[in-house]
Amino acid sequence: MRTAAETTEVRRPSAVRALTTLLAVTAAATVVVELLNWWYAPEQEFGLAVRTGWAMLRSLGFLVLIGHVNRGRTGARPFGLILAVTTVFAVGRLVVPRQGVPPLPGLLGFGLLTALCVAVVALLYRSDAVGGHLVRHRKTLVVEGGTISWRESAPKRPPVTGWLLTSRVAAFTYSPLMLVPALVAGGSILDGRLSAVPAVLFWFVAGIAVSYLVLFCTLFLMRGRAWARTMLVAVTLGVLAVDLPLCWWLLGLDGLIRDGGPLVAAATLALYGLRRAARAAEPPPVPA
Known part of the structure; x- marks a missing residue:
């Protein structure tokens, strides 16, 4: 009843x-x-x-x-x-x-x-x-008392700050923000610019590879690994170093602004979130 x-x-x-x-x-x-x-x-x-x-x-x-x-x-x-x-x-x-x-x-x-x-x-x-x-939190399979149930369960990783989650989500946008201008640049190949084929292919491969690198970094970042934080910073700088010059070369100043701007914004949010999360993790100063 x-x-x-x-x-x-x-x-x-x-x-x-x-x-x-x-x-x-x-x-x-x-x-x-x-x-x-x-x-x-x-x-x-x-x-x-x-x-x-x-x-x-x-x-x-x-x-x-x-x-x-x-x-x-x-x-x-x-x-x-x-x-x-x-x-x-x-x-x-x-x-x-x-x-x-x-x-x-x-x-x-x-x-x-x-x-x-x-x-x-x-x-x-x-x-x-x-x-x-x-x-x-999300529902997961929980084994308890010899029974298996599908219910909400807090993640086993250490608690993370909201800024760390923000950095994670921002980093996941790197790959699509690279693939979109790469696809736009692919249109220049259809217009007869065959010299751009190697650069466009490299752009696509880099965009796909970044998705796996970010997934690997954030997996350990959520578990509090300090080296993952450093690696994500390196990946972010590498993404900017690859994407922005390619936007400038293949799409011109207009493409650099239209396609590079959103990536710079996402990278800025990711780096700022990492900084805020690191400051929040610092122990409070001991009063004199």
Whole structure:
């Protein structure tokens, strides 16, 4: 027989419900703004199509974030921060045309989307109700008392700070942020620039390899290994050293700004998160 306590549904705080609504609106706004940018673009070229498609995929990211928020996942905060920041950069780089003045609808849409992303980050990090809701961990197989169950369980690794999780999520964006401009540069091969084939292939291989390096680093970073922190810094600097010159050479100054800017933003967040996490781990000074 079920008791009243068992059948009572726990109502989420109003701030959490507002956040999920805001995320849904932001996902829809991302699609609308990208379609506006595509419609008003003076040249609907291959590179613009790739960048527009990548930016529109972020709407799916906001839908995934809604699922994390509804389940109260602890990783929703860093995921939301990285998604909001990179979305602003991804959309902003498409608003400004190569020549001329940006269209007014595109500017208004970009301003609205930026305001929505700022509101998302503010709710994630400034709302006590949201912070109290995002405390749950993923469900895993748990063996206890001779029985196996599928339930929520705290990870066995040492507790990590939110800044360390932010660095982890930011580092996972390195690979797609390298592969997108590599795909754009691949369009130049179709235009007869065969000399760029080795560089584009190297770019693709480097982007894929970075994903495995980041996965390896963050696996041990979450377990408190100091060498993993140093390795992630080295990977970040290496990514910038490879991606930015290739953007400049194969895509020009326009590509360096449009495709290098989001990567620099993600790298800055990753390095800043590592620094803040290291400072938080330092023991407090002993009073004299």
